[in-house]
Amino acid sequence: MTGQNLHSLRKPVAVFDAGIGSYAAVAALQRALPKQDILYFADRASFPYGSKSREQLLGILNRTLRFLCGFDPAAILVASNAP
Numbered sequence: 001m002t003g004q005n006l007h008s009l010r011k012p013v014a015v016f017d018a019g020i021g022s023y024a025a026v027a028a029l030q031r032a033l034p035k036q037d038i039l040y041f042a043d044r045a046s047f048p049y050g051s052k053s054r055e056q057l058l059g060i061l062n063r064t065l066r067f068l069c070g071f072d073p074a075a076i077l078v079a080s081n082a083p
Helices: 023-032 054-069
Strands: 013-017 038-042 075-078
Touching: 013 023, 013 054, 023 038, 038 054, 054 075
Parallel strands: 013 038, 013 075
Antiparallel strands: none
């Protein structure tokens, strides 16, 4: 989806992950809610999370959640186990 189309989403379910491991969660959402817009955010810029401190992870999570809230989501699924 292009940047122009992102803002046409209506109450999407946002999925946040550090990589691509949450594809199974996205597939389950699509099966359960086939008409629901889904916004997938893979945080490749901050990956890997394993060596990050608690403070760094909280900063990443706060920035990402603020960004995703800009799309007025119905829900946000944090699919990464590190945060």
